[in-house]
Every structure is written in structure tokens, then in C-alpha cells.
Amino acid sequence: MLELRSVTKRFGSKTAVHRLNLECKPGEFVVIFGPAGAGKSTTLNLIAGITDPTEGEIWLNGQPLNRVPPEHRNMTMVFENYALYSHLTVFDNLAFPLRAQRMPSAEIARRVDEMAAILQIGPFLKRRPGFLSGGQRQRVALGRALIRDADVYLLDEPISHLDAKLRHQMRGELKALCQRKQATVIHVTHDYREAMSLSHRMVVIDKGHLMQFDTPDAIYHTPANEFVASFVGEPPMSFIDVKLTTRDGAPCLLITGTEAQPAIVSLGDAATAALAENANALRIGVRASDISLSTTASASHGTRAEVYVVETLGHRDIVTTQIGTHLVKVIAPSGLGLQVRDTVWLNIEPHTYHLFRDEQSISHPTDEMRIAQGV
């Protein structure tokens, strides 16, 4: 059990990590996810003992770790910039942690070969890191961290520099490996797919503040705020500023900037109740995969938009549409033949959007759907 108890880290006047509370069960795979500069690596460094917290405590298995030097914490770490020893061969890099334990050389050789096979770096064992590609280096770095047994494995962007194919493959290997090891893993990444794919639970942080700590599903489907919503999913969620208005006596939402030709969005019941108190700074967020577009207006597709740009993914297209000043991305089947400035109609409905007030979530599509379906 690894615990961070209200850990704060300040560098001068800058707060890198702010009162962070985490607990990570034995064998759990926790991903820390956030944009650059969010404090992800700092958190990892705090756990590793590379830096000391300004405030708060870190506990491992019921023992406080304060002022325990890194070499006595029994953790291993993969660093984002690989941190390979350029003066040692790949073999020696992998053997380095084992040699610290004074392991017999035959055993070292066995383990290195084993790890090299898993990570497909066998042919490079005699080379120096300087002669490896970025992907190969990253695998060596990963291997060096995983080769020995540790209480906690700390992985800082361990596979983000691999090319797409290898990344997919290594993601699988990593997941399988950690499952087998029953290892407690803290994994840092800025790639939401990696985070979703690997984690038991995800920590989303921004500017040192914890945004949400939950399972990948919950993060994706019920983001706590705009930040989390915007950072999870590809293409990213589109946000539309709205104002509360009424149509036929019923409250509904008006997309700002469309006052001349009002684009109105209906409200779900749950949201309506919540908005009774305060209806300032409202924004709806739609995922490209949650909405669809049609070239003709209909009951379901009632929000008028103009095609801004069309990008293809191969089997599908991402159509960026413009409503007023807002850009909304929609995943559409390829081959619609849409041109820039064409008019299309979107189905922005309670079951397709997240509603935020002051950047905090009010409702989610699933809630609305559940309500709509009377579950």
C-alpha cells in the first residue's frame, strides 16, 4: 500500500504539487495522467525519494518514507528521457540494478537475456545506447526498470516515444507483464489511450492539483470537470458556450454567438434541476463519437452548423464543424463528400453532451440516457 498524504511540493514560489492525496493498493496499476507541466514527474520523483516533499508524507506498507534515501526505498523507475548510461552497453545497462544487489553473474546473464527477449532488444545487447534508435532506447530503459523486483515500479512515459506499431505492442506487453508480476505500478503519461488501456485507476492532474482519481471508464464517461473531459478522448471533446433560455416555457440552452439565427439545445431533466440554482458560465461538451451529422435537418439533427474542415482517418472522417464561433468535431463515415462551408445538421441532444457550469460537471450523456430511457 502506497499512500501520499496531503503531499505538497514547492520550488521557490512555484507549487508543483498541491496537497495531493493518493493511495495505491498492492498490485494496482495507477496511471498519472495530465498535460506537460502538470506535476506528473514531480509526483513520481517524490515517491521515489529523488525530491523531498515540502509538506505532507509518503507512506509505504505502513512505514513513513520521509528522508529515506532512494537507494533504500526498493523502487525502480523508468525515466522519460531514458536515463541510459551512455558509457555502458545495453547488457551492462540492464545488469546495472542487479549488480547493485551483488547477484551472481550467471544469474544476471540469465535475467538480462530473458528481459531482452521480451522487449525484443536481444540483438543490441552489445551496443551502446548512443547507437540505438529512440524506440530501442526506451525499451532498454523499460527493461532496466522491470528487471529487478521492487515494491513499486515507477514508469515515467515509458513507451511514449515508440512508433505507433511498437507502442501498441509494448502497451500489451507491459500490461501483461505487470499483471503477471502483480506489481504496484505508478505510470505517468500524457497519452490518454495509454492511460485508459493500462490503468486500473487513473489520476488526472493539472498544475499540481488533483482533478479526478477514478477508473478509466468513469474518467471517460463521467469526467469531473472540463479539464478532465477535454483531455480524455480523441479527437478531443468540443466545447460550446451556452446560455440558459426558454423555449415554449421550457428551459433550454442557446448557443452563444448564434443569437441572430438561434441554435437551441434542449435540456435533460437532471440538468434542469441543477440549473435552477445557478445558470452562469454554462458550457456543453460533445464528444466527436457521441454525436452525428446529417446533411439534412430533421427532428434528431436540429443544430445547424457549417463545415470548417474535413480530415480523414481512413475508415472514418473527422468533420470539424462551426457553430457560431465554436468548432465542433464530429466523427462521420468517410465518403460523404463534404466540402468546406457546406451546411450540416448535428444532433446535440441531452444524451450526447456533457454540461458544465464553472467548468464543473453537472450532467453526463449516460445520466441523461438513463433518465431518458427510464432506467
Place this chain on the structure above:
Amino acid sequence: MNRIRLYGLMLVLLIVFVSFGSVAAQDGVTINWVTISGFYTDWAEQVAARFEEDTGINVNIIDVDIGQLYETQVLESVADTGAYDLLTYDAGQKAEFAESGYLLQIDEYIAAADPEVIAFEDIAPALREVTSMWRGGVFGLPYYTFTMGYFYRCDLFENPDEMTAFEAEYGYALGIPQNYDQMADIAEFFRRTPGETLAGQAIEQDFYGIGVMAGRFDQVQDEINSIAWSSGAQVINDDGTPGVDDPEFLAAANLYVDELLPFAPPGALSSSFDQIVAQMQQGLIAQTAAFFLDQYANMAKTEDMIPGARICTAPAPGVHSWVGAFGVGVSSDSTHPQEAFDFLAWMAGAEAQREFATGGGTTCRTSILTDTALISENPQTMGHYPTLVSVLDHTAAANFYPNYLFVPQGGKIYDEMTTWYSTAAAGEMSVEEAMANMATAIERQCGGACEIANEALGENYTPVPMPFDYEAFVASQANDIDAWIAAQ
């Protein structure tokens, strides 16, 4: 990277390896003699070896560059390290070394020593005065003199064309200059540019009337002082006040700067004596100003290098040129003063000095300097002896010694002279200004009037029997002292 590591390892091994060789223990008494590097090293080593053979006392000779000898000796003496048993000093530094207690007074040792070996009376009296004596006591023995005389190309001086031309121009016969004005005339006369003739032959390169050493390498003062002394002027007056700003002295310095220097090769302002020798050897100059007679052997090589050239010596005009020698004394810090003295006595003694002389050194012992048989056997290395003896004799007879040699700050004053004289020579300031500065410097060094301790001079002087009469030589107007002696 591997290669670097390899080279590093090699370096370490090398260090370890050579460190082994650096320790060599010696038993018995070892005497450290600090002396001038490259200075008859062979002879010194032989003398030391022979001495060790006879006595079992090991003599370690430490060579130091002439430019640094003074400070290293003073430093070690001031710090009482006892590193050196025998010190080597210039006549000008004797007073300081003796007064400051760096040198041991050795009268008693001399009295106790074998008179045959040491033969103190045999040392030329003038050199004894300037090198050994201080306040009535003996502080060291001279072993090498670099007393000044005058070198000239007598083949040119005797060339009929040149003689005629000179007399026509200056109204008196070309010959050894009787005074520095004449020297200046000669310098002017012999200055020739390419295309002009010299001794009847057209020349291709510049020819200069005189070679002088006006740079900052400790020789300019000997040249200027010699001119001053020839007219009786002194750096320090008898009352201890600076004499460099007196009119006679200024006249001498002006003559040097205005009438000699312009006819010297451009090297004059940065030359030291070896370049003067080279100028002579290369046929660039007709004469020197006051110049170190001990360079005779080197000067004489000119005769081999230039067909028809002959090098002759004479006392410098007015005879009162620089008289001095390197002395060696026992350091007062020495832990083995007796052994040190024994070696000194042996090294400066008659036997070792005879070898020194035959090896090309210029000894300070009258008996050798006047040994005509020996001289005629070694004309290439001893040809200057007669001139040297006459200078020494004349100095002693006239009882004329530069006052600054008897001032404890003499060495420092000598050093200041280099600066200020060369400043005047380089035209950086006027002679008057430079000498005024020099006077200030003298007062600063002495802290007012200098204390001159030459009260003992002259009283004990007994004339040495000379092989020839210098006054008669000068009167004869002959050009070559060797030839003149032979004719007697």
C-alpha cells in the same frame, strides 16, 4: 572513451615508474654550491669530482640562470633554509650579502688554511678589494673576472686607407681611443651603409661603428658607468649622495646616448653581450664600448669567421672601466662551513684556477694572469690577459673603485640603473630626467644618503710586478698590446 581510459592508465603507470627513480640517498657530507648555469660547468664538475676524491666531501653544484641567482640566494638566506653552503655573488652584491649576514666572514678559515693552496695574496688586489673585502674582513674569494676592456678590429684600424681617411676627417691618427670622444669619432667614422667601401672593399650590408648593450639585460649600466668613471664621475658620491645627476655624469650618459648609440646596430637596444660578440663575429661592428674582457675567446673567433680580421684588446678609455668578478662565499646558514670553505679554497686555489684558465676561464690570480709562457701557449683564450692585468693594476694603483660597490644596497642600485639608464638609452625620457629618477631611486634604496664602507681601501695595496708597462704602451700609440709586448 576506452582509449582515454587506456591513456590515463598509461600516464599513471609512467608516473609510478619514474617516481621510483627519483630517490637517491647519499652518505657523507654534501656541500651545495649554487652558481651560474652553463658557466664552465665542465670545469666545475671536474674540480668537484677531484675534491671529492681527495676529501670524501661531495659537492653538489646547483646551476641557476644568472638572472635569477640573486633572488634565489637572498630568498633562501632570508628564510634561513640552509639550502646552500656556498653562495655565488657579483661584486656589486657583496656588500649586501656580507652586511645582511648571508655570508660568513672567512678570515680565520683563511688563516688556518694551507697558504700554498689558497694563496690569498695571489688574487689580484683590485678584485680582492671589490669581491672579498667588506669592512676589513674577508667574505669570499673571486674566481672569475669579467673586468671590462676594449675590443676593436685592429685590421681595420691599421688599414692605410682608413687611417688616411680618418686623419683627414678628424685631424688625428686612427688608433686606440684615448677618451670617449675619440671612441665616438671612431664609431661615427666606421658607420657605413651598403655600397660604401670598408678597407677598400665595397660592402653589401650595413657596417656599424660600435657595438653597445643598451637594453634591460644588466649591461647598459656597466657601459655608461665606465664612461662616467673615465671622467671621475660616480654613481654615488663620496658623501653617499647620488652622483648620477651631477654634470659630469650627465655628460657621460649623454655622450653614450647621443654619440655612441646612433652608430650601433639596431640590436643595441635589446642586445646582451653575446649578441655584441655575434655582431663582431658577423663583421657588423668595428669596436665595442667598454666590454667584458672575459669574452675574448669568443671575440677571437671572429678571426676564423672573417678572413683577414684581427681582434685586439686594450683598456677602455680612461682605464676606469668596470672591475669585478664573481665571488664565492660560505653561507652563514651552512651546516658544514669548514667543508664548504675547504672546497672554496680548493676551487679558488692556484691549482684549480690554473686548469680553469687553460680551459678558457678568466682567472683572478695574478700569477696565472702574468704567466707569459702560459699565455703564449694559449693565445686564443688568454690573449686578453695583458690588457686585463693592466686594467686591474691601474685600478689598484689609482685606488679608484666605484662607491656603489661598497654600499649594502649596491645590488639593488645596480638593478635600478638598468631601468633608468636603458630608459634614457631607449629615448623614453631625456638623460637628465632618467638620471634624476635614478638619483631618487638611489635615495629611496638607501633611505637617504648611502653609507659607503670603503675606508679600508688602498692602504694594503702592494703593486704587483707587471710584465710590461701600460703607460708606456699607451704612449707608444701601438694598436696591439700583444704585439707590443712581444716587441719588448
Place this chain on the structure above:
Amino acid sequence: MATVRLHHLHKSYDRGKTMAVKDVSLEIADGEFMALLGPSGCGKSSTMRMIAGLEELSGGEIWFNDTLMNRIPPKGRNVAMVFESYALYPTLSVYENLAFPLRSAGKPLDEIERRVREIVGILQCEDLLQLKPANLSSGQSQLVGLGRALMRQPNVFIMDEPISHLDTRLRSRMRSYIKRLHIELGYTMLYVTHDQEEAMALADRIAIMDVGQVVQIGTPGEVFHQPASRYVAGFVGEPPMNFLECQTEQNGGSPSLSYKGHPIPWGSSEHTRAAGQVPRDVVVGIRPFYVSLAGERSASHNVPAEVFVVEPMGDTTVVTVKAEDTRIQIVGEQKMRVNSGEVLWLGFDPAHLLLFDKDTGLRLG
């Protein structure tokens, strides 16, 4: 603006020891958006740098319209470029960075001022003008780099991995922005990237390079659906295409396909037509979107597979299975719930099966 033609371009380094670019011929039409796609070291950077004039040619010709550019220095080519590393002038402020191209051209001060304001307006970065590059975030730096390239009216607009250092949100936004910009301005564009998604999303046509050669040039659709080779097929698409080593059998004129003894339905007319030329050993490629899983064996779901890893992706779920010893990825519905270790049956959409020669990697049919 210009048409750019590359004619048998060669580039070698180390006195010919390493060939970076081998015989590349390419034509970028006036106003076309061309992407140069390939992994690092494929020669795309060298090609691009030769076009910009930053590197000398070892062979071949480069034409802008009717002008041979081989010997023209970069200065004379009027090429605008956005660098991967931004290449901002570190000692100059953002304003001066933007003004630099015009100052070099000796434009009058008021015109420079006007143009800078205009570009800053487009890019919406007025507040950055007085900052030094060291104080910019990577997104801001990229914006300034882009702005600087936009200051002039270039013959060719080159972008070298311009958005690869940005975070997801910004990358997505900049991608749309660049595409729209191209539509608005109509520049001849060369976009160099290793990210197939960007190339697909942006380009009119994509030139895919591998070890110094162009292996396919085509529209995104062509590259995606009709890859010339296994290499292209594997490079384009996310998640990457699955490959299975299969055998073809001729059963009385109608060929069939089997994977390690498991028959795979294969029946489109196109395939039948090609059947005569199909060798026995082939590699079958299928994109993860066109593979499905079934709990029961059926005619369409014939290949047994064990679930290896399940990765929920929010809107989709990526399942990696092991069929015999080959890993196959399937992109499934968000709701799809399977567990690792489970054994299921794979089905392949016959319409999206691609066949490749086992030895040459070229697509068959």
C-alpha cells in the same frame, strides 16, 4: 506559388557510402497539399531539405515551375518553412522573429509593422510580441514559427513535423487550423511527418517513403484502402493493420483461404479474378476495424483466439488476441466486454481482406 517537380533525386552522405534518398521523383501541383510520410531515417527530411536548398543534391533535378533550382541558394528559392524545433531566433523577440523575413527583404518599416499585426491577428498571439522565444511554451513557439513562415508569399510552404511536440488538444486544434489555412491561402504545401494520422487528415496526396524511396503516392483513401505494399498497409492506420500468414488453395476454380488450417471466408469477385495469379503462401492484412469476435464458432467466425489484453478506450475497446501465435488487434464497441484468457472466434470482413506477397510484400490483385 509554384508547381514543384522532383526528378530522380539522389542524396548520399559520407562520400556515397550511405544513400539517404534514392531516385525520388515527385510532382506537387500548384496549390496542392502534399504530405511526405515515413518513419525516421526514411529520407523524407533529406528530400525536404533539398527542396528548401538547405542541402546539396547528389543527383537529380528540382524544378519550381520552369526554373531549375539545383544551384539556387535557399535565399533565392522563396521557400517558407516551419521547423520541427521551431527554429526561432533565440536572441530576438517574437516581434522581431516575425519581422525577420521582411527585414531581410529590405521592406519598409510600416509595411513590416502592418504585416506583423496582420499575422498576429490571424494567429491571435498579440500578447506574445515582446517575449523572447525562451519564455514561450511549445505551443506558442510553434505558433510563432508558423507565423514567421506566413509572413511572406512563398513559392512553396514546407512544414517539418510542425505539431509533433504539441499536446493532444493543441495538436488537434492546430491540425484543423493548418488544413483550413491551406484551403484559404492555396499555397503549395509540403508537409513532412512520421505521423500517419496527420498525413491522412491533412494531405491531398501522401507520398510514403521507406529507406530513401517513395513507395506509394496517393490520396489518403487510396493509401488506406489500397496500400501498395505490406509496408504501407502497416504504416497507415491506427491501430495498425493485422497480418496473418495464410495459404490459398484452388478448389476447382474458386480459391479459398486458410490460416493454419482454419478456413477464412474469401469470396469477392475481385479476388476470384485475381485467383489465377495468387501464390500459395500469402500474407493477409486486415484492419482492426474489420475483425469481429464471436463467442460461438460459425461459418464467418472460424479462427479460434485467446484474448491477451483488453484495452478500454472510452468510445471503443481495443482487444488484442492471440490466434495460434499471431497477435491480432480488434477495435470493438465501447460496450464490448471480454476478459483476458477467454477463447473466442475471430471473423474477418471478406470485403476488407488484403493479400500481400509473402516475399516481396507487394499487394496482390
Place this chain on the structure above:
Amino acid sequence: METPRITVGMVLRHLLMLFILLIFLFPIFWMVLTSFKPAEEVLTRPPTFIFQPTLDNYRYAFEDADFSLFIRNTIVIAGLSTLLVVVFGSLASYSFARYNPGDGHIMFFILTTRMMPGIAVVMPFFLIFRDLGKTPFGQALGLGLDQVGSLVVAYTVFNLPFAIWLMFSFFQDIPTELEHSARLDGYSRLQVFLRVVLPLAAPGIAVTAIFSLMFAWNEFLFGYILTRDAARTITVGVSGFQTQQGILWGPLAAAAVVCILPMLAVAMFLQRYMVRGLTFGAVRG
């Protein structure tokens, strides 16, 4: 295949470089030439370029002037002091680069110790070593006057500031992650320094070593004040050719050739690292 074009400008640049090289190498050429000149050819007008070469000057330097001892001393002194500089300097420099003790003030102080004119401190050095040489400690380590140890210490002290400054940027350029990684692997700080940091800073250490070697090899003032005979270094030995018989130019040139030859070799061998290492971290992309 098209070869790079040869332009007039390029040819001119190469010619200019050749000319500059010629100028910079001429004095060294002349020194070597002089070292092979017979005595009578040394001071001639005009100077001679063609002559019967002789090894007399080298013979003189080695036989009469005891240069083999000076060379041995110099190797020991320069080598040991370089070793000490590298060891102490790298420890300190690393500390400054990583932990910045004294917030830059100690660093600057160390730099200022290099600014005192040597002539002003040589006397105190002389006195320190005189007294140290009398203590058992000093005797054990050879820290007396005319002993190798004292010059080793003196040169180490002089070189430390420059070494610390030089290595600073090298240490700063080593990613801290490497050290953190090694510590997480279970190595102590000192082990990390020895096994990870030092090997990675090897080019910096090479540059530092060559500069401190060069300094110690070429130093003159302290060499002659602190030694007499037994510990004399080669540069001081060279000064011994200024004699009362004049400057012995030929042997002097020979000695100077011998004196700078090893440094030339070292400098040429390591110039690659010198170029890499000399930015003092002042240029950052």
C-alpha cells in the same frame, strides 16, 4: 553523382587558413630548426635556413644540463598534480553543479583565488613550504622546498579553480535522471558518482586534465622559486641556458622542443574533446 562545387570563396578561405596556420606554426618551426643548428649558425646575418644539422644541442641539453632529471620531475609533478586536480576538482565541481553550495558565492570566491598575481604570493608559498618541510607530515609527503610534493600541491591549488569551472558545465549536462536511476537501483551517492557520473564526464575530465597538465608543465615562476636542484622542472631548466657566456640558443631551442613536445602530443590527441568541452556551458540551444 555530383561532387560539392568548389567556389572561389571556398578556395580563398582554405588559402587563408593555410596562411594563418603558416604564421602560427612558423615560430615552432623555427624553434625546431634552431635546435638542429650548429653553434656557429645560430647567430648569423642573414639567418640560415640550410645547414648541416647536428644533434649537439640535444646532446648538450641532456648530458650537460641534466634534462632527463628535469623531465622526470616534470612528469611526476605535472602528472600528480593533474591527478589531484581531477579528483578534488571533479568532486567539488560536481557538488557545485548539483547542489550549488554557497549559492554561487563560493564558486566565485574560488575563481578569485586565480586572480592574485603569482609574484605576489610566491613568497608566502616559499615560507609555507619551508615550514611544512620541517614537520613530519611535510617530510612524509615531500612537501618541502626543492621537493616534488610542494610543486604538486602548488600547481594543484592553481589549477583547481579553472578545473572546477571547466568541469562544471559537463556535470550540469549530465541528466540527473541517470543518477536518480542508479540510486533507485540501490547504489549509494558515492557509488553513483564513481560509477555513473565520472565515466560520463570523461570528455570534460580529459579537457581539464590537459589544461592542468599544460599549466603544470609550462609554469615557470613557482618552479624556480620553490626548487633548487633536485625538484627542478623543465621550464626552469630551460631558463638555465641564459648563462654568463650568453644565451645558448641552440641548446635552448632543443630543450624547448623537448619541453613542449609532450604537450603538443597531448594537445593534438585531445583537441577533439577540447573543442567540445570549452563552451563552459555558456551556449544553450
Place this chain on the structure above:
Amino acid sequence: MSTGSVPLPDTSVNGSTGSKAKHRALSDTLYSVFLITPAMILILIFALVPLAYAINVSFRFADLTSPRGVAEWVGLENYHFALNDAFFWSSVQRTLHFAIFAVVIEMILGVAIAFLLNDIKWFKGLARSLIILPLAASPFAVGLIWRYMYHPDFGVFNYLISRVGIPEQNWLGNSQIAMGSVIAFDVWQWTPFVALIALAGLQALPKEPFEAAALDGASRWRVFRTLTFPMLAPVLTLVLVLRTVDAVRLYDAIVSLTAGGPGTSTEVLTFYLYRLGMRFFRLDQASAMALLFLYATVVFTGLLMRRFMQNMAARTRAKQ
């Protein structure tokens, strides 16, 4: 165990954790102090003791050759003397004259050579190796050789220039040009150092801004003025400081080349200090002057280096 499927036994987890409490980390501060200790001890002893000695002596009467040796306290008298000593000021003037000219020429020439070295293709490595040769030579030893080459009658320089029709010069004997000759020697010896550092700086510059400038059509001069030079400025500042600190301490070359002559035209401060201290043994006056000199140098360096120091410290902090 790397891929073993057996979970870690609990005991080992507890065991390792249990021992953790004993291993308290040595604090960074303590460790950093520990690392600098050996160097600091040496520096403190051998820099501070002589400094203290010099300071002490500078307030006393100290003539080592007089029987009084280091004697009574005289207050500021020596400083008073130094500040009123015309020779001190003229030697300072000469020192500055030398330092400014030598360093400026070295900087300009060195940077130019660095550009050239960076530009050439054909014998780059060789040129780089050869150009540093002067740097490796002992200033004292080659100084003597230069004195020999400078000799107006027998020196090779005069011979060479007379061959191309330039009148012969009295290099070290003419007080108008002697300082120039010393500067030439220093330039010869130290330009390679500047060139080497400038070259290192040049090679460390990022390539892309220059490529961007090429595409933007910037002239060579504009590139140099707005890019190269400002980007090299920090490293050039550092060379400037290092060279200036060395140049004002010039000693060996003066001893072997001119001994301060002709006259006093090359007598720089260090040589005057040498004469005062090691010839006249007036340690009091010499120390006072040396301390004034040290103070001036430290202030000068401190001013120039402040930015650099701050950057370095900032980078260290950023890394922590």
C-alpha cells in the same frame, strides 16, 4: 524473477521496509559540503594563508634584505606609497595597454579563425590540431625563442620582412613598438585559445535558426549581427574574462622577451611587482600593490560575470 508469476513474499516487503527507517538520507547540504571539502581545504590553506600574509605584510614595514625584516605596523603607509608611486601607475597603464590591445586582437582574430575553421572542409581536423600548438608551448621557453627571432640583427623576422621589402624593425629595442611585439607574442600564443573556445561555441549553436535565416533570405551580415554574435555572446564574455584576468597577470613572457625594456616601455605591473618583491624585497609595498590589483580584478570580473553566475545558479536550481 523478472517475469516470474509468483507474487513477492510479504516478508521481504516488510523486511526491506523495516530497514528503511535506519537509512536516513545524508542531507544534500551535508553531502555537497563533504564533496567540496578536499578542494576547499587546499584552496583555503594555499589561497587564504598567502592572502592573509600579503594583507598582514601590506600594513607593516617589510624589507626582507634589511636586518629588520618584517617589522612594525605602519598602517596605510604602503597603500599611500602605492597610490602615490608614479611608477606604479605607469606600470598599471602599461598593463592595461597590453591587456586591452592583446585581448581585443585575440578576440577578433580568434573568433575570425573559429569561423574559418568552422567553414573549411578539406583539412579541418589537421588545422584544428595544428592551430592549438602555440597554446601548448611554455610561455617562458617560447618567449626566449621569440626574443631570438625578434633580434634586429640576427632574428628571422627581420630577415623575412626585409625579403618582402618591409624595412627591418627593432622589435624589442624600439620603445615605440616593443609593447606591440610583446602583444604580438601574446596574440600568437593565446589566439588559438580564443579560437578554440569560440569554435566550441559555434559548434554548439543550434543549426535550425541559421537554416531558417537562410530561407528567410537574410544576408550574412544580418545573420552574424542578429544571430551568431548574440548567441555566442555568453561564451565570448567568458573568454574575455578569462583572457583579461590572464593578460593583466602577464609575467613569463615579459621576463623572457624584454625584461621590461627597452627602458620601461614593457614593464607591466607584475614585472614591477617582481622587481619590488624579488629584487628589492620590499614585500610591504609589493603586497599593497598586489592587493589593490587583486581588488580591481575581482570587481571587474564580478561585474562581467554576474549574469553568467546567475544563469549557472539558476540552471542548478532548475535541475534540483
